[in-house]
Amino acid sequence: MISLRHANQRGKANFGWLDSKHSFSFGSYYDPQHMGVSALRVINDDRVTPGAGFATHGHRDMEIISYVLEGSIVHKDSEGNVEVLPAGEFQLMSAGSGITHSEYNASNTEPLKFLQIWIQPNTLGNTPRYQQKNFGQTLGLTTIATPTGENGTLQIKQNATLSQLILAPKSKITYQIATDRKVYVHQVAGELSIEDQPLSAGDGAKLTDMSTVTFINPSDTQSTALVFDLP
Structure with missing residues (x-):
C-alpha cells in the first residue's frame, strides 16, 4: 500500500529567519495522523536566511541527520566538533546521553536550504558521536546510513537504512522490501x-x-529522493 503526503499538506512554521515545512508533527505543529513512520520522527525542510541559524540547544537519545541542499552549515557542538557542512553532504549527530550544538548559515549573503531528519535510536544513553560525509551524485541507489557503518556508510543507532536515490531522465529501478519492513520516500x-x-x-x-x-x-x-528502510 502507498500513502502519499504531498508537500502542500505539510505543517508550516515561519520565524522570519527560518521558513520550515514539517512532514510530521513538530514543535507547534501537531497532527495525530502524521506522527512519523516507525522510528522516523522528523523530516523538516528548512530554509535559513543569510547569517542566521539555530543558537546552542540540547538533544539526547536521537539520531539527527542533516542533508544540505543549498548553501553551507556551520556546526559547533559540546563534543568539540567545529565543522562546515556544504551542499551535498550528510551529517549524522548521535545525541546519545546528551549533546548541545548550534547550526548557522555559513553565508552572510546566500540562503541555506537543508533537510533536518530525526530517527529514534534503538538503544539509549549512548556516547554522543558526530559523522559527516559526501556520498557524491552516483546514479541509482547509494547507501548513506546503516546500523553497522559498513562500506563507509554513516553508522546509525537503529535498525534502519537511509539511501540516496538518483535517477536519470526516463529511467527506473526496482527496490526489494524485506518482510515486515516499512519504507518511506521523501522526494x-x-x-x-x-x-x-x-x-x-x-x-x-x-x-x-x-x-x-x-x-x-x-x-x-x-x-533525487531519500529512501528510508525502517523496522
Missing part, C-alpha cells in the same frame, strides 16, 4: 513515480505490505 528534487503514484519535490510516500517497488523518473530532468 528531494525532480519527479518520481511509484507504482503510478506521482511525487514532486517535498512530497512523501509511505510504503507498507509491499515486497518490491519500482521507482520511475518520468521526466526529462534528474530525480
Whole structure:
C-alpha cells in the first residue's frame, strides 16, 4: 500500500529567519495522523536566511541527520566538533546521553536550504558521536546510513537504512522490501513515480505490505529522493 503526503499538506512554521515545512508533527505543529513512520520522527525542510541559524540547544537519545541542499552549515557542538557542512553532504549527530550544538548559515549573503531528519535510536544513553560525509551524485541507489557503518556508510543507532536515490531522465529501478519492513520516500528534487503514484519535490510516500517497488523518473530532468528502510 502507498500513502502519499504531498508537500502542500505539510505543517508550516515561519520565524522570519527560518521558513520550515514539517512532514510530521513538530514543535507547534501537531497532527495525530502524521506522527512519523516507525522510528522516523522528523523530516523538516528548512530554509535559513543569510547569517542566521539555530543558537546552542540540547538533544539526547536521537539520531539527527542533516542533508544540505543549498548553501553551507556551520556546526559547533559540546563534543568539540567545529565543522562546515556544504551542499551535498550528510551529517549524522548521535545525541546519545546528551549533546548541545548550534547550526548557522555559513553565508552572510546566500540562503541555506537543508533537510533536518530525526530517527529514534534503538538503544539509549549512548556516547554522543558526530559523522559527516559526501556520498557524491552516483546514479541509482547509494547507501548513506546503516546500523553497522559498513562500506563507509554513516553508522546509525537503529535498525534502519537511509539511501540516496538518483535517477536519470526516463529511467527506473526496482527496490526489494524485506518482510515486515516499512519504507518511506521523501522526494528531494525532480519527479518520481511509484507504482503510478506521482511525487514532486517535498512530497512523501509511505510504503507498507509491499515486497518490491519500482521507482520511475518520468521526466526529462534528474530525480533525487531519500529512501528510508525502517523496522
